[in-house]
Amino acid sequence: MAERGEPKSGSRLEKILRAGHFAFTGELGPPRGANAEAVKKKAAHLKGNVDSVNITDNQTAVVRMASWAACIFLLQEGLEPNFQMVCRDRNRLAMQSDILGAYAHGIRNILCLSGDHPKFGDQPNAKGVFDIDSMQLINLVKFMRDEKKFPSGTELDEPPRMFIGAASNPFAEPYEWRVQRLAKKIQAGADFVQTQCIYNMDRFREFMKKAVDMGLHEKCYILAGVTPMKSVGMAQYMAKSVPGMDVPESVINRLRGAGKGKASEEGIKFAIEQIQEFKEMEGVAGVHLMAIEWEHMVPEIAERAGVLPRPELS
Amino acid sequence: MIVAKRKPIEEIKKMLKGYKKVLNVGCGTCVAVCLAGGEKEVEVLNAQLDMARRLEEDPIEMGAFTCERQCDREYLGTLDEKVKQYEAILSMACGAGVQFIAERYPDKPVFPAVDTTFIGVNQGVGWYEERCRSCSSCVLGLTGGICPVTMCAKGLFNGPCGGTNKGMCEVSKDQPCAWHMIYERLKQQGRLDCIKELQPMTEWQNQVPRTVIQPGYRKPEKETEQQKA
Numbered sequence: 001m002a003e004r005g006e007p008k009s010g011s012r013l014e015k016i017l018r019a020g021h022f023a024f025t026g027e028l029g030p031p032r033g034a035n036a037e038a039v040k041k042k043a044a045h046l047k048g049n050v051d052s053v054n055i056t057d058n059q060t061a062v063v064r065m066a067s068w069a070a071c072i073f074l075l076q077e078g079l080e081p082n083f084q085m086v087c088r089d090r091n092r093l094a095m096q097s098d099i100l101g102a103y104a105h106g107i108r109n110i111l112c113l114s115g116d117h118p119k120f121g122d123q124p125n126a127k128g129v130f131d132i133d134s135m136q137l138i139n140l141v142k143f144m145r146d147e148k149k150f151p152s153g154t155e156l157d158e159p160p161r162m163f164i165g166a167a168s169n170p171f172a173e174p175y176e177w178r179v180q181r182l183a184k185k186i187q188a189g190a191d192f193v194q195t196q197c198i199y200n201m202d203r204f205r206e207f208m209k210k211a212v213d214m215g216l217h218e219k220c221y222i223l224a225g226v227t228p229m230k231s232v233g234m235a236q237y238m239a240k241s242v243p244g245m246d247v248p249e250s251v252i253n254r255l256r257g258a259g260k261g262k263a264s265e266e267g268i269k270f271a272i273e274q275i276q277e278f279k280e281m282e283g284v285a286g287v288h289l290m291a292i293e294w295e296h297m298v299p300e301i302a303e304r305a306g307v308l309p310r311p312e313l314s
Numbered sequence: 315m316i317v318a319k320r321k322p323i324e325e326i327k328k329m330l331k332g333y334k335k336v337l338n339v340g341c342g343t344c345v346a347v348c349l350a351g352g353e354k355e356v357e358v359l360n361a362q363l364d365m366a367r368r369l370e371e372d373p374i375e376m377g378a379f380t381c382e383r384q385c386d387r388e389y390l391g392t393l394d395e396k397v398k399q400y401e402a403i404l405s406m407a408c409g410a411g412v413q414f415i416a417e418r419y420p421d422k423p424v425f426p427a428v429d430t431t432f433i434g435v436n437q438g439v440g441w442y443e444e445r446c447r448s449c450s451s452c453v454l455g456l457t458g459g460i461c462p463v464t465m466c467a468k469g470l471f472n473g474p475c476g477g478t479n480k481g482m483c484e485v486s487k488d489q490p491c492a493w494h495m496i497y498e499r500l501k502q503q504g505r506l507d508c509i510k511e512l513q514p515m516t517e518w519q520n521q522v523p524r525t526v527i528q529p530g531y532r533k534p535e536k537e538t539e540q541q542k543a
Contacts, residue, residue: 087468088468092515114468114470114475114476115468116477116484117467117468117477117484117485119467119485120484120485128467128468130468130469130470131515131518132515132516133468133469133470133471133472133473134470134472134475135470135471135472135512135513136471136472136512136513136514136515139512139514139515140515151515167476168476169476172474172475172476172477172478172479173474173478173480173481173491173494174474174478174494174497174498177474177497180506180510181474183510184472184510184511184512187511187512188472188512196476243476243477243478243479243484244475244476244477244478244479244484
């Protein structure tokens with residue numbers, strides 16, 4: 001791994017990656033209400049089993065507890081959150097103030113996303129803000145952190161030393177542009193990327209080969225996205241109805257072939273095989289496990305995938 | 315051109331409730347071309363209103379007049395005498411035309427008969443598609459002549475997002491992904507370098523009412539003062 005200079009943030013995830021450990025991150029969707037206990041309950045399943053937990057930001061354009069607020073609960077519970085921020089719901093002013101507030105509360109990771117279009121949510125005619133896009137958001141956080149300034153040029157009295165994350169989808173057209181887009185996100189300032197859920201392993205291998213050929217893995221930590229399938233129905237839904245998702249027929253057939261009541265175990269087995277392959281795959285620095293509304297399965301998956309115990313940091 | 319859609323008759327009727335003598339003013343430019351508010355549409359709407367109000371035993375007298383351009387003072391002047399004979403004005407022009415009429419006759423209630431919809435192109439008879447949001451910061455030179463502000467549902471400047479779906483946008487199977495099209499066109503032209511560099515945050519110019527004074531021209535001060543008075 002090439003020299004990456006000084007640590008950029010106070011993030012535990014960054015420390016783990018810099019130390020050369022294979023990172024293992026999780027995800028938590030905040031509740032559709034002001035229910036603090038729901039966040040804490042989900043967090044308990046993840047504690048000690050992952051290095052950092054992505055807190056989604058009104059995912060699929062459905063209103064939930066604010067990502068930063070749920071992040072604070074995670075900090076209180078002794079977990080490291082990864083604050084997801086989408087460009088759909090805030091203009092650049094609100095983004096900057098939320099970044100400052102999040103950092104002041106101890107949040108050290110941020111994942112910069114465009115966000116699903118409001119049309120997907122239950123308030124489809126809400127106005128999407130999209131003042132800036134995810135690429136520009138990455139660059140904005142980097143500018144605030146490294147230049148210690150607001151975009152206006154005014155000095156910041158204390159910069160938000162965030163570890164900056166981005167998403168990458170190797171499975172959406174135009175395929176040949178996806179690795180270029182990853183390069184562009186790195187140019188904009190991404191320190192790490194988490195990919196879309198991977199099911200088409202061939203296409204991912206090809207994507208990683210290109211990324212490694214371009215040396216992108218030396219400039220940015222690439223975490224492979226894994227979402228275990230719970231059922232044949234879920235696989236079919238993802239294959240058919242989730243844009244940018246590539247679920248090969250072979251995966252659906254494998255779940256179906258497992259027999260009645262055994263598809264979820266087969267889904268977990270597939271996820272574990274994937275994680276084991278990613279551990280060996282050149283350029284992959286870790287796995288991002290998105291166990292959607294299945295947080296309680298994370299300890300078992302982590303155990304069986306051989307990623308426990310998580311490294312202790314001094 | 316500016317494309318508009320006529321409002322539903324019920325909505326227009328509601329706005330005109332209580333008025334007995336209304337002048338319907340069409341516009342002979344964009345809204346006439348897109349079949350929403352030209353001379354012919356004025357006639358049709360007047361006939362509908364006339365009939366509807368007669369059925370309600372509350373007759374209305376609708377006048378008709380179509381000027382060349384409601385957004386141009388020179389043409390609007392032809393209305394001055396006629397307007398005096400009416401209680402209110404219904405305008406079938408775009409939002410600019412409606413406002414220019416309202417500004418010229420401040421004592422008359424002015425109502426819009428169309429919803430101004432977009433700046434677009436004529437794809438076929440009666441078929442129009444949006445192409446421009448008049449953002450004042452055109453990037454078409456970098457994006458292969460395809461507008462990311464208008465044609466990308468998220469208005470991304472550094473697309474495509476992860477939601478492309480067999481070349482279509484995640485919001486609709488019928489809407490091509492703008493960034494997929496941008497990529498294909500630039501690739502064909504050997505110009506992919508145009509989108510390799512980060513496009514920085516846009517300095518939005520459309521956050522306040524905009525004024526354009528072309529080089530060599532200036533705002534006639536006298537006229538401005540007269541308007542204020």
